[in-house]
Amino acid sequence: MRTSSFRLRCLRTLAALGWLLCFNASARQGLVTVQARTVTTHIRAYARVVPISETKLRAAMPGVVQGITILPGSTVKGGAVLGHLKGPGIEALLVQRRGAVAGDRAALRAANRSLASERQKRASHLSTSQSVSDAQAAVSQAKAKFSAAQARLAATEEQTVLRAPVTGTVLSIAIGNGERVGAGQAILTVQPPDRLWIEAFYYGTDFGTIHPGMAGSFVPADGGATIPVRVISVLARIDPGGGLPIGLRPTEKNAALPRGQNGTVILDGKPRKGVAVPTGALILDRGRWWVLVRVGQRDRRQAVSPVTRIDGETLVGQGLSAGMRVVVGNAYLRFHRDVARQYQPPD
DSSP: OHHHHHHHHHHHHHHHHHHHHHHHHHHTTOEEEOEEEEEEEEEEEEEEEEESOOEEEEOSSSEEEEOOOOOTTOEEOTTOEEEEEEOHHHHHHHHHHHHHHHHHHHHHHHHHHHHHHHHHHHHTTSSOHHHHHHHHHHHHHHHHHHHHHHHHHHHHHHHTEEEOSSSEEEEEESSOTTOEEOTTOEEEEEEOGGGEEEEEEEOSSGGGGOOTTOEEEEEETTSOOOEEEEEEEEOSSOOTTSOEEEEEEESSTTOOOOTTOEEEEEEEEEEEEEEEEEGGGOEEETTEEEEEEEETTEEEEEEEEEEEEETTEEEEEESOOTTOEEEOTTHHHHHTHHHHHHTOOOO
């Protein structure tokens, strides 16, 4: 019994000495004089490069697709010929349009000959001025009819040519060579490079401060170069997951945004003022944050209101002022030293 009691006293003494040694070591770590700072907070969210819109090449008339040689992923220039529309219906329409042009051309030539004849007769006093005016009107009507026939033929011929609607990347080809297509049916889809943007979803209370014009950066997940961006729009809809979608575009005109690329968007929030305190000096006790302030030779508990963390420090909005000295080393142990003394075992 005496041996057990002696061992117990020894253990208690060692525990007390360990606590005192730890406390004395923390006391030697010194203090920090806090300073006022103004910092820019950052709002982070996962994001992805998505299309604002896609452009489809649609058939202007029913026909059979021929001559398409490009593949998905190919880059095309706006207006480039990608293929043609053929078929019996198209050929019959072209024959009709060409026949109309030929007939109207012949009618215009006849009207011009008639006008020349009337003018000669008028010079010989064998015709009247009214006859010449009528012949001139006939020529004008024939010219208009011929021009309209030429325009219809040119429009029909153009409608048979499949041209790239915009400059961009071919995403998909819905109709291949030899397949029939109806008027207005999509043949292929092109993604313009300038019709991509970054869509990010923000959660929590910070998204209430996001507005168009905010600056930030997009950090690609694959380790690519950071791209400066700006908020273009705050979409009114709320995602089913509760996030607020934000649309962003690069601030540099030539910045490349690969479709489907994932990354993180970091927005520069509103500047905040406060006092910077080492994060290790903060103590959470019963739902409140505290620090120990050195007043004279004693430490005083001081309630604080943290605002945000910045590089190992925490910006405090209330409770401290610049120039105060705050305990840094083993602050939690010092804060609870009264509790430790309460439970100090007796000798």
